[in-house]
Amino acid sequence: MAREPASLDLVRVLREHGVQPSAQRLAIAECVLAAVDHPAADTVLARVQERLPLVSRATVYNTLHRFVEAGLLRELSIAEGRTVYDPKLDPHHHFVDLDSGAIHDLPWDALEVRGVEQLSAERLSAYDVRDYQVVLRGRRHARRRAP
Numbered sequence: 001m002a003r004e005p006a007s008l009d010l011v012r013v014l015r016e017h018g019v020q021p022s023a024q025r026l027a028i029a030e031c032v033l034a035a036v037d038h039p040a041a042d043t044v045l046a047r048v049q050e051r052l053p054l055v056s057r058a059t060v061y062n063t064l065h066r067f068v069e070a071g072l073l074r075e076l077s078i079a080e081g082r083t084v085y086d087p088k089l090d091p092h093h094h095f096v097d098l099d100s101g102a103i104h105d106l107p108w109d110a111l112e113v114r115g116v117e118q119l120s121a122e123r124l125s126a127y128d129v130r131d132y133q134v135v136l137r138g139r140r141h142a143r144r145r146a147p
Protein backbone atom coordinates (compact mmCIF):
# COMPACT_ATOMS: atom_id res chain seq x y z
CA MET A 1 0.00 0.00 0.00
CA ALA A 2 1.82 3.08 -1.18
CA ARG A 3 0.82 6.21 -2.94
CA GLU A 4 2.77 7.02 -6.07
CA PRO A 5 5.17 9.77 -5.03
CA ALA A 6 6.87 12.23 -7.33
CA SER A 7 10.50 11.19 -7.70
CA LEU A 8 11.69 14.74 -8.15
CA ASP A 9 10.19 15.66 -4.82
CA LEU A 10 11.95 12.72 -3.19
CA VAL A 11 15.30 13.88 -4.54
CA ARG A 12 14.65 17.24 -2.94
CA VAL A 13 13.37 15.75 0.31
CA LEU A 14 16.41 13.49 0.69
CA ARG A 15 18.81 16.34 -0.05
CA GLU A 16 17.05 18.62 2.42
CA HIS A 17 17.66 15.98 5.07
CA GLY A 18 21.31 15.56 4.17
CA VAL A 19 20.87 12.20 2.43
CA GLN A 20 22.53 11.74 -0.97
CA PRO A 21 19.78 10.51 -3.32
CA SER A 22 21.32 7.42 -4.95
CA ALA A 23 19.10 5.24 -7.14
CA GLN A 24 18.80 2.65 -4.37
CA ARG A 25 17.99 5.22 -1.73
CA LEU A 26 15.34 6.74 -3.99
CA ALA A 27 13.74 3.35 -4.56
CA ILE A 28 13.74 2.70 -0.82
CA ALA A 29 12.36 6.18 -0.15
CA GLU A 30 9.55 5.58 -2.66
CA CYS A 31 8.62 2.36 -0.87
CA VAL A 32 8.71 3.65 2.67
CA LEU A 33 8.11 7.39 2.73
CA ALA A 34 4.66 7.05 1.18
CA ALA A 35 3.72 3.90 3.10
CA VAL A 36 0.57 4.13 5.17
CA ASP A 37 0.76 0.66 6.72
CA HIS A 38 3.78 0.90 9.06
CA PRO A 39 5.91 -1.64 7.20
CA ALA A 40 8.61 -3.74 8.88
CA ALA A 41 12.09 -3.70 7.33
CA ASP A 42 11.49 -7.04 5.59
CA THR A 43 8.31 -5.68 4.02
CA VAL A 44 10.22 -2.67 2.73
CA LEU A 45 12.93 -5.03 1.43
CA ALA A 46 10.35 -7.10 -0.48
CA ARG A 47 8.80 -3.97 -2.00
CA VAL A 48 12.14 -2.54 -3.04
CA GLN A 49 13.20 -5.89 -4.55
CA GLU A 50 10.17 -5.76 -6.86
CA ARG A 51 11.88 -2.80 -8.52
CA LEU A 52 15.52 -3.53 -7.80
CA PRO A 53 15.87 -7.32 -7.51
CA LEU A 54 19.55 -7.11 -6.61
CA VAL A 55 19.26 -4.71 -3.70
CA SER A 56 20.68 -6.29 -0.55
CA ARG A 57 19.05 -6.65 2.82
CA ALA A 58 21.97 -4.73 4.38
CA THR A 59 21.45 -1.79 2.01
CA VAL A 60 17.76 -1.57 2.85
CA TYR A 61 18.32 -1.93 6.59
CA ASN A 62 21.17 0.61 6.62
CA THR A 63 19.15 3.06 4.54
CA LEU A 64 16.14 2.77 6.82
CA HIS A 65 18.44 3.48 9.74
CA ARG A 66 19.89 6.46 7.88
CA PHE A 67 16.39 7.80 7.14
CA VAL A 68 15.52 7.54 10.84
CA GLU A 69 18.70 9.41 11.80
CA ALA A 70 17.93 12.06 9.19
CA GLY A 71 14.46 12.59 10.64
CA LEU A 72 12.59 11.25 7.62
CA LEU A 73 11.08 8.26 9.37
CA ARG A 74 10.17 7.11 12.83
CA GLU A 75 11.09 3.69 14.10
CA LEU A 76 8.41 2.14 16.27
CA SER A 77 8.48 -0.96 18.41
CA ILE A 78 4.83 -1.09 19.19
CA ALA A 79 4.06 -4.63 18.23
CA GLU A 80 5.72 -7.42 20.18
CA GLY A 81 9.19 -8.12 18.83
CA ARG A 82 8.58 -6.24 15.61
CA THR A 83 10.08 -2.92 14.56
CA VAL A 84 8.12 -0.96 12.01
CA TYR A 85 8.65 2.30 10.16
CA ASP A 86 6.32 5.25 10.14
CA PRO A 87 6.81 8.14 7.72
CA LYS A 88 4.07 10.11 9.41
CA LEU A 89 6.00 12.40 11.73
CA ASP A 90 3.11 14.39 13.17
CA PRO A 91 2.16 13.24 16.66
CA HIS A 92 -0.42 10.48 16.53
CA HIS A 93 -1.42 7.36 18.41
CA HIS A 94 -1.68 3.79 17.19
CA PHE A 95 -4.15 0.94 17.34
CA VAL A 96 -2.78 -2.57 16.89
CA ASP A 97 -5.29 -5.06 15.55
CA LEU A 98 -4.65 -8.28 17.47
CA ASP A 99 -6.21 -10.43 14.75
CA SER A 100 -4.34 -9.14 11.72
CA GLY A 101 -1.35 -7.42 13.32
CA ALA A 102 -2.22 -4.30 11.31
CA ILE A 103 -1.23 -0.99 12.88
CA HIS A 104 -3.67 1.86 12.37
CA ASP A 105 -3.07 5.56 13.00
CA LEU A 106 -5.30 7.35 15.46
CA PRO A 107 -5.51 11.15 15.37
CA TRP A 108 -3.64 12.85 18.20
CA ASP A 109 -6.79 14.51 19.52
CA ALA A 110 -8.77 11.25 19.53
CA LEU A 111 -7.36 10.62 23.01
CA GLU A 112 -6.65 12.83 25.95
CA VAL A 113 -3.45 12.16 27.87
CA ARG A 114 -2.98 14.18 31.04
CA GLY A 115 -0.06 14.75 33.35
CA VAL A 116 2.82 14.55 30.88
CA GLU A 117 3.77 18.22 31.16
CA GLN A 118 3.66 18.07 34.97
CA LEU A 119 5.73 14.93 35.00
CA SER A 120 8.34 16.58 32.83
CA ALA A 121 8.27 19.97 34.58
CA GLU A 122 8.45 18.62 38.12
CA ARG A 123 11.79 19.83 39.46
CA LEU A 124 12.61 16.62 41.23
CA SER A 125 11.27 14.42 38.50
CA ALA A 126 13.62 11.88 37.01
CA TYR A 127 11.78 12.15 33.73
CA ASP A 128 12.54 14.44 30.85
CA VAL A 129 9.75 13.53 28.47
CA ARG A 130 10.59 14.12 24.79
CA ASP A 131 7.91 12.16 23.11
CA TYR A 132 4.94 9.97 23.94
CA GLN A 133 2.12 8.18 22.29
CA VAL A 134 -0.63 5.79 23.25
CA VAL A 135 -0.71 2.31 21.76
CA LEU A 136 -4.10 0.65 21.93
CA ARG A 137 -4.43 -3.06 21.27
CA GLY A 138 -7.63 -4.80 20.48
CA ARG A 139 -9.92 -6.08 17.83
CA ARG A 140 -12.03 -4.25 15.37
CA HIS A 141 -15.73 -4.75 15.78
CA ALA A 142 -17.19 -7.20 13.29
CA ARG A 143 -19.33 -5.38 10.80
CA ARG A 144 -22.99 -5.80 11.49
CA ARG A 145 -23.82 -5.98 7.83
CA ALA A 146 -21.83 -6.99 4.81
CA PRO A 147 -20.61 -3.90 2.93
Ligand SMILES: [Zn+2]
Pocket residue numbers: 038086088092093094104105
Ligand atom coordinates in the same frame (compact mmCIF):
# COMPACT_ATOMS: atom_id res chain seq x y z
ZN1 LIG B 1 1.60 5.86 12.55
